[in-house]
Amino acid sequence: xxxxxxxxxGFLQVxxxxxMLRISGWQVQPSLLSGAxxxxxxxxxxxxxxxxxxxxxxxxxPLLSVEDxxxxxxxxxxxxAPAGLVxxxxxxxxxxxxxxxxxxxxxxxxxxxxxLLARARDGIGFLRHYGLSKYNPVPRGYGTLPKQGYVLxxxxxxxxxxxxxxxAQEYTFATMLAKARVDHPDKHIVIRTHPAVGPRAKQGxxxxxxxDSNTTIVSEQFNPWDLLESATAVYCVTSQLGFEAILAxxxxxxxxLPFYAGWGLTEDQQTCDRRQRQLTAEQLFAxxxxxxxxxxxxxxxxxxxxxQSALALHARARHHWKTKTPSIGYGMRYWKRPQVSxxxxxxLFANNAGKAVKLANQRNARVVAWASLTTQTLEEACFxxxxxxxxxxxxxxxxxxxxxxxxxxxxxxxxxxxxxxxAHRPSRLEKLIEQSPELPDVAxxxxxxxxxxxxxxxxxxxxLDLKTEKLDLPSGKRVILVPGQVENDASIKYGAGGVxxxxxxxxxxxxxxxxxxxxxxxxxxxxxxLRPGIVEDAETIADHVAxxxxxxxxxxxxxxxxxITSLTGFEALLRGKKVTCLGTPFYAGWGLTEDxxxxxxxxHARPSLKALVHAALxxxxxxxxxxxxxxxxxxxxxxxxxxxxxxxSRYLKVLSKIQGRLSSFAHLWR
Numbered sequence: 001x002x003x004x005x006x007x008x009x010g011f012l013q014v015x016x017x018x019x020m021l022r023i024s025g026w027q028v029q030p031s032l033l034s035g036a037x038x039x040x041x042x043x044x045x046x047x048x049x050x051x052x053x054x055x056x057x058x059x060x061x062p063l064l065s066v067e068d069x070x071x072x073x074x075x076x077x078x079x080x081a082p083a084g085l086v087x088x089x090x091x092x093x094x095x096x097x098x099x100x101x102x103x104x105x106x107x108x109x110x111x112x113x114x115x116l117l118a119r120a121r122d123g124i125g126f127l128r129h130y131g132l133s134k135y136n137p138v139p140r141g142y143g144t145l146p147k148q149g150y151v152l153x154x155x156x157x158x159x160x161x162x163x164x165x166x167x168a169q170e171y172t173f174a175t176m177l178a179k180a181r182v183d184h185p186d187k188h189i190v191i192r193t194h195p196a197v198g199p200r201a202k203q204g205x206x207x208x209x210x211x212d213s214n215t216t217i218v219s220e221q222f223n224p225w226d227l228l229e230s231a232t233a234v235y236c237v238t239s240q241l242g243f244e245a246i247l248a249x250x251x252x253x254x255x256x257l258p259f260y261a262g263w264g265l266t267e268d269q270q271t272c273d274r275r276q277r278q279l280t281a282e283q284l285f286a287x288x289x290x291x292x293x294x295x296x297x298x299x300x301x302x303x304x305x306x307x308q309s310a311l312a313l314h315a316r317a318r319h320h321w322k323t324k325t326p327s328i329g330y331g332m333r334y335w336k337r338p339q340v341s342x343x344x345x346x347x348l349f350a351n352n353a354g355k356a357v358k359l360a361n362q363r364n365a366r367v368v369a370w371a372s373l374t375t376q377t378l379e380e381a382c383f384x385x386x387x388x389x390x391x392x393x394x395x396x397x398x399x400x401x402x403x404x405x406x407x408x409x410x411x412x413x414x415x416x417x418x419x420x421x422x423a424h425r426p427s428r429l430e431k432l433i434e435q436s437p438e439l440p441d442v443a444x445x446x447x448x449x450x451x452x453x454x455x456x457x458x459x460x461x462x463x464l465d466l467k468t469e470k471l472d473l474p475s476g477k478r479v480i481l482v483p484g485q486v487e488n489d490a491s492i493k494y495g496a497g498g499v500x501x502x503x504x505x506x507x508x509x510x511x512x513x514x515x516x517x518x519x520x521x522x523x524x525x526x527x528x529x530l531r532p533g534i535v536e537d538a539e540t541i542a543d544h545v546a547x548x549x550x551x552x553x554x555x556x557x558x559x560x561x562x563x564i565t566s567l568t569g570f571e572a573l574l575r576g577k578k579v580t581c582l583g584t585p586f587y588a589g590w591g592l593t594e595d596x597x598x599x600x601x602x603x604h605a606r607p608s609l610k611a612l613v614h615a616a617l618x619x620x621x622x623x624x625x626x627x628x629x630x631x632x633x634x635x636x637x638x639x640x641x642x643x644x645x646x647x648x649s650r651y652l653k654v655l656s657k658i659q660g661r662l663s664s665f666a667h668l669w670r
Contacts, residue, residue, distance in 0.1 A: 001027050004064065005037035007052040011066075016081040020296045021066070023303060024087060031055065039064045045095060045161040065092040069293035070240060071127075071306075071313055072134045074320045076196045083309040084295035093292070094162035094238060096257035096272055102292045103274065106263060109291065111283040116290070120282040123289055124247045125442035126310055133224045134240050135195045136317040140223045145230050146216065150188040152231035153180050154239045157194045157202040166238035166256035167270055173205035173237060176255045179269075180235045181215075183253075189215040192227060192241070242266070243288070246281050260284060299628045299636070311633040319343075319622055319631035322414050325388075326365035330356040331373030339408040340392070342629055343622060344368060353378035360387045368392050371419040372490040391419040395621030396567060397454075397634055400463045400641050407462075410637055411621045420620070421491035421565065423584035423600050429620045430602065433590060436611035447614040450634060451574050457642040458552050461567050464524060469549050471557055477517040481558035482509050482542065483551065483568040484522040486531040495565040496583040497598040502533050506541045508582060509562040518542045521554055521568075569593065570616070573609060587612060 004026040011017055011028050018028045029037060040056035041064045042049035056063040069084035086093060091100035131140035153176060156163060180189055197204045206217060224241055228248040236242035238256035245252040246265050253267040261268050262275030263284060289306045297304040327347040332340050337349055350356035353375060356367050366388035369378060374391060382389040395411025418427040473479055484502045485492060492500055499508050509518055520542035525531040527548055538545050546554055551568060561572040565585040572579050573592060581588040582597040589595060589603035592612060617634050625632035626640050
């Protein structure tokens, strides 16, 4: 741990900066207490940084320039921790008056390793597909873009250090706009303002007086990748959007000297004699995203890498995108409300439809209803008042423990169309599955890796600690697993056909497979006495009843799974098993299962299993890290479940024990 002298209060006042520097090997010390310091830190090139620069020169110490990495956060500003830091002991990436550590990497380091370049291509594909940039207030597809084919002119905030340090001035922006007009006299020109510009925030360089009939300013929030992909040309000064324009396939016209100019990837209006190398977009990306930044995982207090940081930022951004609208919770059991509040960012709760809709109108909010408790009265009230109605349910990687045992869910879904288990109408998950055959390779590879992680960690929905029993299976017989379900569950009500009980399911499986060895696994909630679905004398139909047994060894032993709508069918697909559905769960009807239940005429797409997984486990649910309570990616939640350490509040522990002792009356409150 090296000691780092600082001369500005920002390093001391912002806790996450001190923490990130400590993880990176630096202990921050105020200047008065920094006698044994090995370097002096300054933040970028702010006016206050001059004090630290002079101190470093006076004391004969190295200068360490600190800045945000190129993937930062959802919003600008000090309230949001960046995903990583730049620690530059040569210069700083946006100051073209002298070399920087990044420039030296681009100039001199070997960047042609095939593995490195393949990783860079995947990284570019990840950012582009998921819509990640330095700031991430909105997802891809948000808003109505100007008509495709415009020229994009990128504005920046006045006074930004990267402008003057990049060899530009305020008048450079007027020069840029004039050249864009000369180069494209017949094109619509769109000026994109910086996300930090606003009436009560920073100012940009363009005003209404700069516009004409062919030029507009876009101050609405659009995802940068959408803006770039709809543009025919890009003009910029030193904005990071110019870097992303290169990644999107453009050759931007650049009026300053940002880090990405001078390498043969841009149309440069200035030159930097130090930059003589010709690079590819992948080499530029590898240097800027892999070699230069210090990526830090604050949830685990350890150094990270680009891929992990991108996953974490995507999770935080998705959480914001889905929960930024104020919410009124309806139909939420009291024990669920603290966890639901973490997902929805402090919602209000209502116990009746009228109050929920009234509160939503008063607060310009939406109603988020627990899906199985949504009523027709609520739907009609929302429709008549023009209030958006969303549905919430548990996700498919839920927790370590039963919901019926009052274990909070670490994964929830928010659906603006319907809900995944209701096959009678579309759901957002169904739409995602329909679109999934068009997913790029990077998204499919992520889904494939996620499946491997789930199988290796032995993860299911509830992840109960149950004793594995030894199975004595007959040789030469086909083994069929029949998972029981909760018979009054909403998935049975809205997804089953003529077979809608566990007994009927068992009888159907036996009738179709008279010579098979059938294992019946009762549902854990039913075994706990908390939900209905007991099959009396199940052993007269099944060859073996696996009571209180973990589900994954049974899936591993089976050749086939027969189910109505159980999530076990989906989990079995992940493990390469044949699945026969007598109902219409979300994973049926896409060509991946044997369907002998009700058909769903809407389901025409034929996605791969990886595409189905991406829709169901990556794009549809939201996840919270049980350790920190912060949004996380499914990959991290699986890691947490595998390692354990889940805790339930004392209140829920006591309530769960009381419920267990009164299980015969559970129908009164469930």
